[in-house]
Amino acid sequence: MGRVSGGVIGADAGAASGATGGSVKSELVARSNRLGSDPRITNYAGGNTSAKGVETDPVTGEPVELLWVKGSGGDLGTLTESGLAVLRLDRLRALTGVYPGVDREDEMVAAFDYCLHGKGGAAPSIDTAMHGLVDAAHVDHLHPDAGIAFATATDGPALTAAAFGGRVAWVPWRRPGFQLGLDIAAIKAANPDAVGCILGGHGITAWGDTSDEAEERSRWIIDTAEAYLAEHGSAEPFGPARDGFGALPEAERHAKAAALAATIRGLASHDKPMVGHFADADVVLDFLAGAKAPALAALGTSCPDHFLRTKVKPLLLDLPADASIEDSIARLKELHEAYRADYSAYYDAHATPESPAMRGADPAIVLVPGVGMFSYGANKQTARVAGEFYVNAINVMRGAESVSTYTPIDDGEKFRIEYWALEEAKLQRMPKPKTHQGRVAFVTGAASGIGKAIATRLAAEGACVVVADLDLEKARAAAAELGGTDVAIGVAANVADAAGVQAAIDQTLLAFGGIDLVVNNAGLSLSKPLLETTEKDWDLQHDVMAKGSFLVSKAAAKALIEQGMGGDVIYISSKNSVFAGPNNIAYSATKADQAHQVRLLAVELGEHGIRVNGINPDGVVRGSGIFASGWGANRAATYGVAEEDLGQFYANRTILKREVVPENVADAVFVLTGPELSRTTGLHIPVDSGVAAAFLR
Structure with a gap:
């Protein structure tokens, strides 16, 4: 083979410099990103691209021929220079002299480690030989649907000849590896007019003297394959439509998908928990x-x-x-x-x-x-x-x-x-999964305050999170802060409305396949003495917290039971569920209702492996939607302190003298739903810095 400079076979390597390699790498990354961002061309994390060039060896000061190739596990669409493996071509080519044959193919991947240049960049993939041994400065290996259609057709060789003439060669199926690289190199040498090949059962490979030429040829192969299929393909490749099997409105x-989702996820998770997508x-x-x-x-x-x-x-x-x-x-x-x-x-x-x-x-x-x-x-x-x-x-x-x-x-x-x-x-080699990976959490009132802190913590621990809130836009905004839709989604949920709750649970099932963890956090409070508390005040607080928790737990429990994977239901109750504070009869009564729901459901749902526990916070002022909506001003007036000092007031009356913040409640949810307390149900955990009058007895 000729020497390589700036990615072009046959150029004078002596004229190369470190900048030459830099331009080759930047061209390769740009080409890879263009090819990888088009689903017509290749699938996520599929295929690989490469370029050959020259850099100065920092040890000898002499030019050295290098191969830059997408590393193992990378994605072309998002590839950066750090995702490239870097190998010395002289050492890679020398492996042909020690190749032990197909029966010992796997040994060659370890041999690539001895060909790395410097730190070597990313780990070389099994396809490295294809790129290094083919006599071309730039090589693309891709998985376009049209190309694989030719590759998997019974008449693949004849179709390739008919569609491409002699410009694309056929390579019979061979498992990816060193021998496949030798096969393609030999076929390219035997077909000097070819710009690429169809790999039987697999995909396509194209090559060029420049980055632009390789990309142009890759696209030409794909476009030609698509055009041939469009012109010569039958109108009903899947046969005539079956009566009764067409798409429902x-x-x-x-609605049917949501009704089936929990069952199907349970079946798909027989061996280990899985997250779903519809x-x-x-x-x-x-x-x-x-x-x-x-x-x-x-x-x-x-x-x-x-x-x-x-x-x-x-x-x-x-x-x-x-x-x-x-x-x-x-x-x-x-x-x-x-x-x-x-x-x-x-x-x-x-x-x-x-x-x-x-x-x-x-x-x-x-x-x-x-x-x-x-x-x-x-x-x-x-x-x-x-x-x-x-x-x-x-x-x-x-x-x-x-x-x-x-x-x-x-x-x-x-x-x-x-x-x-x-x-x-x-x-x-994959990292150990986080504690909540594979779990789907549904958190109500999660656009702010305690609910948002809980959603944030669960997402950080690997859970998929549904941020449910009365305000859809705020729910979506909070979910977006946690990451993309693979991490969290926001849904509207008026917990006092049964139909709205069911719709939110259905959205959860369609988004993530199922549900594992429910946090009943939505709440509000009106601080009034008995004689000033109206029937409307009473009904509103009971509708949101007592009735709302009941409706959410009921809708979620149906899916949890059908799924057959156990689960967790958490109630964010309150210190007030066991302690009689002044001027809040409606709030405290509904919190006591929630607290007893924990005990009742722990008994009822335990046979299905569903644990039900509660958390009793107190004095969570910072970030709290309840306190910001007027409750804080009312409580401050009740206790005779300035509203801005209310958090410290609550802290000073506790045993620990420490303020409680939303993240403290989130920590409790994490522990209760993690692996350490897998045998705990029916428990209420105080998160109040120690209020002796609210000790559970």
């Missing part, structure tokens, strides 16, 4: 309506990036769209048992003594005709991306079936990828 399918895009609904859907779903996905996220195939409900909720649930449970048995048989058929243990036999994708797709993962982002990958798979099946027959790689090859030692090592 939007409101009806969302999608009802037209592409999904059209696929489920087609006559070929059952057969195609059973074939599973093909591209390694797809089935590592979606499992080898989905669970498909075999009932029409108008099947009742009861019939659908019963059938889903039957199909789940069959799915687990089938997956276990798949594992047993292909596992060797060296294979990692089975990671779980539950489906990651559940398809419901007329309704949509439920996808699952360890967190919301993983669940959402799994669904996106299955949409990619649907598009691949559509393309392949429109011009040929969809033929994915066989189960043996899928197993070799899914239970690859390298894949297992990648999973083992």
Whole structure:
């Protein structure tokens, strides 16, 4: 091979400098971001790009040829220079002399460590050989739906020749690795007019002498594939629509999805808790309506990036769209048992003594005709991306079936990828999950004060959080502060309205697949003596706190029980539930009602593994919506202190003489719902800095 400078094969390496490498890297990152941000071109975290160039070796002062390539686990759309692996090309190419063959393929990944330049940047991926061994300055490996449609078509080689002529070569399926890099390098050398290749069962690879040329060729391959499928594809690639399996009206399918969500999440979490995502895009609904859907779903996905996220195939409900909720649930449970048995048989058929243990036999994708797709993962982002990958798979099946027959790689090859030692090592390197990862929390009154502090703490501990509040805009704003919609959403919730509460719980089920943790925090207070307390005052406070907590707990408990995963219900009660303070009969009475709901529900829901506990705060002035709305002024007047001194007044009357803030209450919620108190239910925890008169007896 010629020497490399500024990313161009054959240039004079002696003229290179450190700045040359900098320009190559910046061009590579920019190209990667453009390609990775277009879902037509590649899926999230899929594919990789590279560039070759020259920098000065700081040890010898001589120019050294380097390869910059997207590192393992990175995403093209968000790639930065820190996500690039950096290797010396002379050492990488020298590995061809020690390559022990396909049977010892995995050893080559460890060998890449001996090719790193300096600190090496990100960890090299299994595709590094493809980029380093191909005789081109810039290489793109991508997973476009149209390209994979060719790659998974029975007539893939003939279709490639027909669509691209001699400009795109066909590479038979081979598991990613060093040998695949050798294969592509040899095919490129044998086809000098080729600008890229279709990798059987996998994706595409393109190359160029400049970054712009590589990108242009990648896009040309994808555009040409799409145009060929559009011109030559059949009108009904999924077969004629099945009677009764078409999409339900939007409101009806969302209602059915919410009614099924808890059951399906429980099934998908048989081995370990999962977070869910629901999608009802037209592409999904059209696929489920087609006559070929059952057969195609059973074939599973093909591209390694797809089935590592979606499992080898989905669970498909075999009932029409108008099947009742009861019939659908019963059938889903039957199909789940069959799915687990089938997956276990798949594992047993292909596992060797060296294979990692089975990671779980539950489906990651559940398809419901007329309704949509439920996808699952360890967190919301993983669940959402799994669904996106299955949409990619649907598009691949559509393309392949429109011009040929969809033929994915066989189960043996899928197993070799899914239970690859390298894949297992990648999973083992993942950080330990936080205490609340995989849990879905619903917090009322969470746009401010104690509720906001609780939502913030739970999100920080890994939970998905629904910020429920009477004010929708404030709820959404508070949720946005916690992160994107993979972390938190805001919903409107008038807790005194049963229909509104159910709608908020349904939104929770559709957003995150289920519910695990409920915090009854919404409240208000009017400080008045008995003779000034009106019936309206009494009803308002009881409607929001006593009735509101009852309605929220009832709606959530239905989902928690159906889910079968246990859960937590927390009541933010008050010191006033056990201590008679002056001039607040309505507030204190309703707090006592809440406190007793804790005891009653702890007994009733315990058989379902649902724990119910309470927290009794006192004197939480800072950040409190209740105190800011007039309660603070009234209490200050009652005690004869300035309103701005009220927090310190409450602190001075306690044993610890320390002010209570919203974060202290959030800490108590964290402890009560974490793993340390898993055998605790029916408990009330005071968070009041010590008020002796309110000690629980």
